[in-house]
Amino acid sequence: MIIGTAAIEFYIPQSHSLKDKRRVLKSIIARVSNKFNVSAAEIDLHELWGRALVGIACVSNDTRYANQVLSQIINMVENEITEAEMVSHGIEIW
Template identity: 50%
Template sequence: MIVGFCTIELRIPMSHSLKNKRGILKSIINRIKNRFNVSIAEVANHDDWKLATVGIVTISNDTVYIQQLLNKVIEYIENNYLDVQLFNHIIEFL
């Protein structure tokens, strides 16, 4: 069993409050959960309304599959959320 996890740092320049940021993140998180069947949550920068750090986790027996899936999630965020800037991501395996 291989656990793959990805940490994504997002900048939300259009956000003007924590409520607005959480609404944007909730939309992103729900769509990614439903589309890619991964676990995802905000893991840092909870009180900063311009920044968010999101953690994504999946499990498989195939490292290549995990890498491809997490890359698809990153690509999905970049292509579908133009009001959010993805400025850093790290993919790791356990």
Template identity: 45%
Template sequence: MNVGTLCVRFRLPENGSLKGKRKIIKSISSRVGNKFNVSVAEVDDLDRWQAATLGIACVSNGRRHANEMLSKVMDFIEVIRGDAEILDYEIEIITL
């Protein structure tokens, strides 16, 4: 069994409140979760209204499949991100 994780850090330069941040991140999270059937959660920068970190996870029977799926998720996020600027991201595949 392979667990794939994707950690994406965002900067929200046009945002002015935690409520605005929540709207942007919730939109990205729900669209990614619905399209790819992966788990999505905000995992860091919870009290910072101009920054956000999303953690995304999937389980697969193959390392290659998990990596391809998370790469597609990242491509999708780049298209739908709106005003959120992607600072960096990291994909990690763990074999259990």
């Protein structure tokens, strides 16, 4: 069993409260989860209004497939997500 994880840090410039932040994150997490059939959740920076760290997990039997899915997610976030800016990201495969 291969487990792939990605951590994406976001800057959310339009967020002026935790409620704004959670609304934006809920939308991003739903889009990623539905499009790629992965698990995603906010994993850190819970109390900061303008920043968020989202973790994504993918389980597969093929290392290349897990890496491909996570790379596609990173590309989608860079190109399609307009309500938040990706500050950094990382991918790990186990």
